[in-house]
Amino acid sequence: MSFNALNTATAGLRVTQASIGVVSQNIANVGTTGYVKRTLTSVAGGIGNAGVATGTIGRALDAASLKQLRLETSGAAYTSGIADLRSQLDKLFGTPGSSTALDGAVNNFALSLQELAADPTSPPARSTVVDRAAALAAKITDIAEGVQDLRSAAEAQLSNDTIEANGFLSSIADLNAKVAATTDPATRANLLDQRDQKLTGLSAFLDIQTVPQKDGSVSVLTGSGVTLVERNIVTALSFDGRSTLSPDAAYTTDPTTRGVGTITATTPGGAKIDLIASNAIRSGSLAAGIELRDTILPQAQRQLDDLAAGVARSVSDRQEAVAATGGSLALDLTGLKPGNAITVALRTPDGATRNLILVPTSGDPSAAIDPAQTNDANAFAQSFDISGGPSTYGARIAEAITALSARLGGTQPVPDITASGGAAAVTFASPGNWEVLGASAGITVPNAPEDTSAQGVPQMALFIDGNGSGSLFTGSFDPGSQLTGFAQRITVNPAVVAKTSSLVNFTTSPQTGDTTRPDFLYDALTKTNLTFSAASGIGGVRAPFSDSVQGFTQRIIDAQGAGAASAQDLDEGQRIALSTAQGRFASESGVSIDEEMSNLIQLQTAYNANARVLTAARDMLDTLMRI
Structure with a gap:
């Protein structure tokens, strides 16, 4: 019996000593990033399971808390990226009401027009209008260029993040191979710690899910199910970025028309998956970069383009609007120019x-018009050719309606209305199941930028498109959308700068002190409602928005401020969620000094007890030998 006690106590000492070693390792790594608390499991051993033996070294890992940690890490990277850029974007537009903000530039311009109306004969007042107009155009341009700089920065960040994510994937695959080939429990635990740390790091770039395999390796997939790592085999990520993004650079699934980079996953077999087209990335910094580059910043650009267009056309266009009577109406299109859309x-x-x-248009009469480039993205949109002159407008519009029906090819119901007549009275009627309710158009009055003071109408080309040739802004689609990027090109008409008296005189025989044009310009900016696109996100995402240029500017400022505040609130909430997940993971898998010290005391007691057993067994043997 003493021999059995001796063997059992000796085994107990070995197990206790090994356990003390694990506790010592835990305490030594209390501050080590990614270290998961170790545990040692003892098992019964010896004859009749009367003894004890060391089992395996394990990791105190809670899979649920680790999964939540990665989910919140991904979410925090996403909200942080959105909040940071939203804050930068808000700063570009300026503090509402300040003289350096966008609305301040509009208000200053409006005030100069009001002062000119009070004293239309004053040369200094006219010069002030020109200066304030130039300052407004410059402000819009500066903000728009800042938006494009942010887009280019987002593009560059996507490239960097893709490279880093690719590095994490390669490291995970290498660790998978080492884990599968390792039999030593301690070494295996260290490798698993390293792999978990890499997986958590990867989750900051995109949402992932993991599937453990029998050999100890792990498969890594995107949240949508695209396999990124299978044991030691990696799906490589690449990004074909652009150095600088222009206002018309956009993401499309067609590589020949795509103006920005995309993230491509290339499988070991050579298959390529466009992760943006397949919506495979839904969180993390990559998702934030994609949303910023392709949605948030283009919408800010569209707001500025719409504002620039509103500023230019508010003072140059004649607004026509007619309600239908008995299902028909006649709309005056005199002076219609390419881009002066009819709604x-x-x-x-x-x-x-x-x-x-x-x-x-003055080009292809069958050209398709992207509704997103108009004021109403949900509308039917179709071009019609006006190169044949005003007398052909009705006939060409009728042909356009027929072309629209043919282009849609029966995919949806199309209007069965008719159009006829010439420029002064194009008649729209509804003999079928569709009813005409009304029609409107904004028609650019000047025929050239030089037409500033002899047409006998208050409209004038105060702002033009500084596209090199200095053309009127009409919203033309010949050959592309004139609206896209107009915020970067808007400028004051040099003809007005050279002859500031045109701000007042608009006839060949002007009357001294006539305030008609100054009053019109002021009202056009502050009182006349224009229709702005739903794509700008102002007032809703499905319907056009109507307001004055001044009112629209204020709504832009408000929207940017609200967007930045909302993003900041969301990020703060996500950071709390991440902190909670980190705390939960640390409580389950991290090292607690108090807990380890308590374990150490228990092990010391057990060690002393086993040593006492050995002493008693030795004394018994000594007594036996003396008999």
């Missing part, structure tokens, strides 16, 4: 309302 409001057979937008 026909319709009631569909099922009682809904929908717009038909007809865009005059």
